[in-house]
Amino acid sequence: MINPTMMPNWLKQRAFLTPDRIAITYGNEQITFSKLDEMVMRRARQLAAIGVRQNDYVGLLMRNSLEMVLNIHALLYLGAIIVFFNTRLTEKELIWQIHDSKVKWTICDDELQGFIKGQTKTINTTELCSMKESETEIVTTFSLQHVATVMYTSGTTGKPKGVQQTYGNHWWSAVGSMLNLGLRENDSWLLAVPLFHISGLSILFRSVIYGIRVILHRSFNANRMNEAIKKQNATIASVVSTMLQQMIEELGEERYPCTFRCMLLGGGPAPKPLLEACQAKEIPVFQTYGMTETASQVVTLAPEYCFSKLGSAGKPLFPVEIKIVQNEKTCRPYEEGEIVIKGPNVTIGYLNRSDSTSKSIRNGWFYTGDIGYLDGDGFLYVLDRRSDLIVSGGENIYPAEVEAVLLSHPNILDAGVIGKKDEKWGQVPFAFIVCSQNISERELVAFCEERLAKYKVPKGFKMVKELPRNASKKLLRRKLKEKLDEK
Ligand code: ATP
Ligand code: MG
Structure with missing residues (x-):
């Protein structure tokens, strides 16, 4: 029987379709999709040699790097489920998440290994790179229903929760974003937000699904970001407002080239002076609203509404529905209530937390815990957290x-x-x-x-x-x- 939720392994398919296109620019390195596949194959065999198997939960405690990219794809090649840990967590928070997710292994940057020793089986980058390879089977088809990754919420309103993100969540997030922003042949996405956040990881998946280049930065630096836009032809960048503020200050009197077409601004509300400064420099800012549970942005405000709809997060992406609910009833325009979301990019639930899952997902709708309203034209305004x-x-x-x-x-x-x-x-x-x-x-x-x-x-x-x-x-x-x- 044909299973309509299966599709080819994304990177394998991309390496087959457009092998010579550049997949990643990292420092002075330019890696094509076919080269990336080759490197990932080798890494998958090394991971198999340490004992990683299909359906294993494997932690990743790494800062942005080419090694991290290889590990992400290689773990998916093996059919393992990746659990991302934020490298800025305190030791106590990190240990809590390691135990909560029950990872079998954690792969980490060399300098981070000390934090988690004794808590989980660990392997650092140096050890992994020198591992012998062992023959293994590669997952050639992805099932959209399977969990690909687990990512913890930021823990702003309570203890962080492990969000299960399926292949389907990532797929529809990438498709929804493309239907909104379009796709151009010369597109290159600048990635300086962390790969352990959905903002960063979603760029990596888009790159493979769309066949476009990622310009990967180890960490944020305003000057390097501006250089990548001016000299390396980045066409899209994902930022939060503090990053954008620094980039504008650093840019001074200069302008970005007109090939730069989208500054995707998320994470929180955008201050008006920042939007005005961007307008003065003709920077096309797309404000977004999203969360770990929705596998990245679900609502976006196009630049033409930047001021006429000031303070709004925009309208939903094509596959997404939004309504505002108060006391189980759908609110009218301008009435405030909880923002609830439905769409194929919404999580199937939290890892090992059936109580939180059934509180958050009801009748096919995800209750975000955020309060907001829709205006008469259907634009969303996010007000605050319900708990605050x-x-x-x-x-x-x-x-x-x-x-x-x-x-x-x-x-x-x-x-x-x-x-x-x-x-x-x-x-x-x-x-x-x-x-x-x-x-x-x-x-x-x-x-x-x-x-x-x-x-x-x-x-x-x-x-x-x-x-x-x-x-x-x-x-x-x-x-x-x-x-x-x-x-
Ligand atoms: P936790 O769920 O553990 O309390 P968190 O909600 O902060 O943590 P994330 O998934 O990282 O974890 O953040 C998503 C949240 O960020 C949204 O639910 C919302 O409250 C806030 N947010 C994101 N984008 C915007 C925006 N454009 N305007 C206002 N708030 C935003
Ligand atoms: Mg949240």
Whole structure:
């Protein structure tokens, strides 16, 4: 019987169809798809020699590198399931994820091996490169229903959860992105976000599925990014706002060539001054919204709506449906509620967490835990996390909105807002701030009152040296709540 969810191994197929096209530029190296396949075959045989088998869970604790790319493809060639670990995790967090995912092996960069020794069987890059090869069978067809990768959420709202991403999730994510951005023969995607995040990994899969080049950077450097756009003909780049900010500053009076067609900006809301600076330099910014559970972007705002729909994350990709739900009912335009998503790129569930899975996936819809609304034209506006919502005297307050106002003060470097218990109002907003110089509470209140409705103005401020952030640099408001309770 024909199984409609099977397709050829992606890299094998690509190496067969367009063997001589460049797959990866890494430093001075240019590697074609056929060469990449050859290198991956060798790596697969080395991994087989250490005992990696089909359906094994294998951890990867690596920074962006050609070696990491080889390991990713080789593990898929063997039919193993890759569990990605963020290299910025603390030792404790890392060990927790290793045990939670029950990986059989962890492949790591040499310098990271010390963190996980004794917790899992490990092999470092140097050891792996010198392994003898052993004959093994290669997976020639991928089943879209099978799990290819597991990636942990950032752990912003609670403990990180291992998201199971199937081949189908990655496939539809790549197709959805292409139907939105188009595909050009000369496309080259600049990859300086981590490969252990879905933002980075999805670029690698797109490269193989589309047959385009990836310009791979080990880590982010604004100058090197700009050089890749100006001199190496990168046509698309994936960034978060702090990266883009630095790239613009570094660019100075110069411009990108007109071949550069898409700056894909994700991870969080984009500040207006940054969008204005990009417009002044004619940089085509596509804002996006997505998460680990949706295998990358699911909503995108095209540059022509950058200002007319300011603050919006855009419209869904072609295969994706979105609705806003409040008390089990679908909201009307402009009504706020939880953002729920349906589409073939949405996860089948969390690894070893049937309770979280059944809470998040209901009747075929994925409940994101984010609050937002759709406008009359169907554009999505993301407001904040449901768990961080502050309800004060029956009014909803979104910490992100208050934080954005505080951050617009020239002497406030960072801000985090949470709800504090209050006898009269139930909750009132309370702000933690990092300042470059002392600001009086009176001045802070006056500054906020000019820009926010009175009930949104924090009823207390605490100056701190720094705010708690996770390995993805996201603000941990739950840690601020603990701090407040300690007081
Ligand atoms: P956890 O699920 O463990 O709490 P996390 O949600 O931060 O962690 P990720 O999957 O890395 O883990 O991040 C996805 C989240 O990032 C989204 O659910 C959303 O809250 C936020 N986000 C992504 N893009 C945007 C955007 N354009 N605007 C606002 N928020 C965004
Ligand atoms: Mg999340």
